[in-house]
Amino acid sequence: SQQGEEDPQALSIQEGENATMNCSYKTSINNLQWYRQNSGRGLVHLILIRSNEREKHSGRLRVTLDTSKKSSSLLITASRAADTASYFCATWGMDTGRRALTFGSGTRLQVQP
Amino acid sequence: EAGVVQSPRYKIIEKKQPVAFWCNPISGHNTLYWYLQNLGQGPELLIRYENEEAVDDSQLPKDRFSAERLKGVDSTLKIQPAELGDSAVYLCASSQGDNEQFFGPGTRLTVL
Numbered sequence: 001s002q003q004g005e006e007d008p009q010a011l012s013i014q015e016g017e018n019a020t021m022n023c024s025y026k027t028s029i030n031n032l033q034w035y036r037q038n039s040g041r042g043l044v045h046l047i048l049i050r051s052n053e054r055e056k057h058s059g060r061l062r063v064t065l066d067t068s069k070k071s072s073s074l075l076i077t078a079s080r081a082a083d084t085a086s087y088f089c090a091t092w093g094m095d096t097g098r099r100a101l102t103f104g105s106g107t108r109l110q111v112q113p
Numbered sequence: 114e115a116g117v118v119q120s121p122r123y124k125i126i127e128k129k130q131p132v133a134f135w136c137n138p139i140s141g142h143n144t145l146y147w148y149l150q151n152l153g154q155g156p157e158l159l160i161r162y163e164n165e166e167a168v169d170d171s172q173l174p175k176d177r178f179s180a181e182r183l184k185g186v187d188s189t190l191k192i193q194p195a196e197l198g199d200s201a202v203y204l205c206a207s208s209q210g211d212n213e214q215f216f217g218p219g220t221r222l223t224v225l
Contacts, residue, residue: 030211031211033213033214035216040221041218041219042117042204042206042216042217042218042219043156043204043206043214043216044216045213045214045215048212048213088155088156090155092211099161099168099169099211100146100158100161100169101158101214102158103155103156103157104155105153105154105155106153106154106155
């Protein structure tokens with residue numbers, strides 16, 4: 001079962017624009033992670049934000065976390081054609097018996113050159 | 114440093130046939146995961162190993178799926194017999210503890 005839901009499911013923007021993807025989840029978490037997946041490839045880890053953090057930056061990526069609303073957002077600034085991929089949020093739950101990531105269904109980002 | 118290695122990359126079989134996937138995790142990573150990813154969906158956990166012990170296999174369909182991780186390094190995931198609905202990408206990942214996971218390229222299985 002999928003824990004998170006990404007919004008939007010698909011996003012098409014022009015190169016240079018910013019892209020914002022949102023993720024909502026259902027249960028309490030230890031941390032939330034964002035991954036990128038290029039077509040036909042495995043997933044690549046982008047950023048991890050812990051439950052006691054509210055915002056984190058990495059290069060052109062900015063992630064926010066609102067645990068009261070059980071939601072997170074991923075902002076990619078100054079997008080490039082190479083950013084075209086699917087983006088997944090994944091949560092690491094508080095259930096110590098199930099120590100694994102639960103992924104959302106992803107946002108498919110298309111950056112037009 | 115070599116990443117997570119999986120083989121084969123692609124496999125096409127007829128239904129009711131057996132199939133096996135192999136994974137070599139990143140050296141030193143004691144945690145290994147097998148995920149299933151259907152088209153247009155996020156990965157779903159099948160089984161997690163801590164060293165050679167399967168500590169979470171609650172989502173593994175045990176009537177036809179089996180896995181092993183001998184000596185706590187390489188792992189094999191097997192399906193016997195395969196069904197049409199098993200067509201998907203099977204991803205292997207490894208990690209150190211609760212931090213980021215490193216994924217292999219996956220094995221795309223097609224069951225005819």
